[in-house]
Amino acid sequence: MAVNLSALQLDKQLCFPLYTASRLVTQCYHPILKELDLTYPQYLVLLVLWESDKVNVSLISKRLYLQSNTLTPLLKRMEEMGLLTRERSAEDERNVIIRLTEKGRNLQIQASTVPAYLSSQTPLSQEEFQTLHQLLYKIIQHTP
Amino acid sequence: MAVNLSALQLDKQLCFPLYTASRLVTQCYHPILKELDLTYPQYLVLLVLWESDKVNVSLISKRLYLQSNTLTPLLKRMEEMGLLTRERSAEDERNVIIRLTEKGRNLQIQASTVPAYLSSQTPLSQEEFQTLHQLLYKIIQHTP
DNA sequence: TACATTTGTATCGCAAACGATTTAATCTTA
DNA sequence: TAAGATTAAATCGTTTGCGATACAAATGTA
Numbered sequence: 253m254a255v256n257l258s259a260l261q262l263d264k265q266l267c268f269p270l271y272t273a274s275r276l277v278t279q280c281y282h283p284i285l286k287e288l289d290l291t292y293p294q295y296l297v298l299l300v301l302w303e304s305d306k307v308n309v310s311l312i313s314k315r316l317y318l319q320s321n322t323l324t325p326l327l328k329r330m331e332e333m334g335l336l337t338r339e340r341s342a343e344d345e346r347n348v349i350i351r352l353t354e355k356g357r358n359l360q361i362q363a364s365t366v367p368a369y370l371s372s373q374t375p376l377s378q379e380e381f382q383t384l385h386q387l388l389y390k391i392i393q394h395t396p
Numbered sequence: 397m398a399v400n401l402s403a404l405q406l407d408k409q410l411c412f413p414l415y416t417a418s419r420l421v422t423q424c425y426h427p428i429l430k431e432l433d434l435t436y437p438q439y440l441v442l443l444v445l446w447e448s449d450k451v452n453v454s455l456i457s458k459r460l461y462l463q464s465n466t467l468t469p470l471l472k473r474m475e476e477m478g479l480l481t482r483e484r485s486a487e488d489e490r491n492v493i494i495r496l497t498e499k500g501r502n503l504q505i506q507a508s509t510v511p512a513y514l515s516s517q518t519p520l521s522q523e524e525f526q527t528l529h530q531l532l533y534k535i536i537q538h539t540p
Numbered sequence: 541t542a543c544a545t546t547t548g549t550a551t552c553g554c555a556a557a558c559g560a561t562t563t564a565a566t567c568t569t570a
Numbered sequence: 571t572a573a574g575a576t577t578a579a580a581t582c583g584t585t586t587g588c589g590a591t592a593c594a595a596a597t598g599t600a
Contacts, residue, residue, distance in 0.1 A: 257504060259511040262443045262459065266518065266525060267421050269532035271436075272461050274418035275557075276539040277411050282559090291585065292415075299406045310548065315406065317416050320549055322587050329585085346548045346595050360401060367403040374410065375538035380531055381410060387520065387528045388413035394519035395420040419587080426588090437556065453579060464579050466557050473555080490565050490578040 280373050284366055288359060293318070294330055295363070301336065301352050302360045308347040317392070335359070424517050428510055432503060437462070438474055439507070445480065445496050446504045452491040461536070479503070 262268055278292050285295055293316075300315050301307070309320055309327065316323075327350060330336050335356035341347035376384065406412055422436050429439055437460075444459045445451070453467055460467075471494060475482050479500035485491035520528065 255505055255508045257446070257508055260443055260446055260504065260508060262440070262447065265443070265511065266529060267418075267425065267436075267514065268440060268443075269529060269536060270414070270418045270421055271440075273532045273535045273539075274411075274414045276461065276536060277414055279558085280539065281411065292411075293586065296406070296412060296415075299404055299409070299412075302401075302404060303406065308548080313548095317420065318586095319588065321551080321589085324550055326586080344548090344596075348549065360404065361399055364399045364401055364404060367409065368400075370411065373539075375534055376531065380534075383527060384531045385410060385413060387524055387531075388417045390519055390524070391417045392413060392420060395417075395424065423588085435555065454577090457578095462556095463558065465559085465581075468580055470556075488566070488578085492579065 277370075280370060281366070284369055288362055289333070290359075293322075293326055294335075295366075297323075297326065297330065298335070298356065298359065298363070301350065301356065305352050305357075306349060308341070308349055310347075312350065330356075421514075424514060425510070428513055432506055433477070434503075437466075437470055438479075439510075441467075441470065441474065442479070442500065442503065442507070445494065445500065449496050449501075450493060452485070452493055454491070456494065474500075 258264075281292050281295070285292060288295075290298070296316055297312060300312050304311075309323055312318075312327075313320055313323055327336065327338060331338050334353055336353055337351045339349050339351070341349050371381075374381065402408075425436050425439070429436060432439075434442070440460055441456060444456050448455075453464055453471065456462070456471075457464060457467055471480065471482055474480050478497055480497055481495045483493050483495070485493050515525075518525065
């Protein structure tokens, strides 16, 4: 079989624009999250907890597609910051239950301006946004 | 102004599917790049060099949207692996010139199967691929 | 009850990513 | 040409992200 080297061009890849757009968009979050003293993955954890508090690490793992070896140190840091508590479940001691503190809950009000700020930074129309959103979830749900 | 907390739902964000799809797709690369003994960002650097060898760090930085504090250790590692050389330019000593070695050049043949493997993993049609590609570049080029 | 397996979490080590800062070389311009 | 600005790359410190591994509790099974 003939070797096709032209497929190796940077601008033909899907991975590269995905990776780059993700990094650049995350960078856009940086200044506004800095005011809340949060990193981007910490913000994602809070998004989960604001929707459903008092969950184990597994649930956060499933929602964010992040493994426990990533989440554990992240959650410990957030515990030190006073945003949440980590406590072994009494019923099933394999579970560690994460609960928002008062401080963690209150942060939701301050964070409520974040999505609007970010969509104001986006060059996409409402329709393009929807299309992109749908295509990305298609990839996410397909990937094992 | 009333505070709108519903915008903080995880599945309404654009950032999150972008971030997750990027991570999951990069993970798809892992097994095949492991056979070439490359990480994903190392593969990206090679994509640049296979297109244009003998370039300074700045050019790689511009093409990949990565800063020198990310690239310098990455390139040093690749130098230790014997994939490339790093040498100060004689004309302008601020520049460090990156050149592929024989080994680095030869890797292109082995890597030529990577794009086909990955597009076989993708659930997207040709048309969806193009749409996604275009929307992502719209974001990339818009972001400062 | 003893033993193996599964499940959930944690630990370790490495490679990115990036903000902030530094160093050195080159360019500008007064 | 000397002072200041700019540019290129490197350094430092912190946080992610993940593979590999370890470990304890819970569950299944002989």
